[in-house]
Amino acid sequence: MKPHYILAAAAAATTVLALAATPAPLPPSWSLLGQNPDKFTAGVDASAEGHGAKFLRNTSGDTTAWASLTQGIQAQRYVGQRVRFRARLRTRDMTNWAGLWMSVNNQDGKTLAFYNTQASPLKGSTNWQERSIVLDVPADAAVITFGAIGAGTGQMWMEPLAFETVGRDVPVDRMPPQPTLPTTPNL
16 A cells, blocks of 8 residues: 555544544533633533533633533422432542532522532542432522532533432432631631
8 A cells, every 4th residue: 555545544544533532512401601611611522431421621720710511490390399410420630529519599599509519529530420419499499500510620521410309208408507607706
């Protein structure tokens, strides 16, 4: 075989492999939000390793940056019920943490219920691990927002995802209480 045919074949094979691994954009229902969304990229991993999972990757190297893959839905259908958001997550070289979060807000944007899985974070490089969040949806709820957080450098993937109602026998997740502030200064 002539050398220029070998080079052309090698270039074509490389192009095919690169196209096969090019991530797909996020579905329209998902957004990249957070404190530093400009320092992250997100999409759907089309590689054999990614299995079509949604991913969030820090592209800036800023270890203090964080962003979230986010989806919001109207709460009316779930008012008075208990809901669970769950997904399997995996990380690679995550310097701070990755996990799930969910929030229930009223029409004015006031948070009625919130939880994130920072108490059971994924750090470094991990295999697939399931995380879930359970919250009640009060009568004045308007929006339920949920997703995954990536904080620091590295990459996280999430799949498969589930959003479902659950019975009252499933406990609600609650953030740890904040320390009580003193009533007078300690100078």
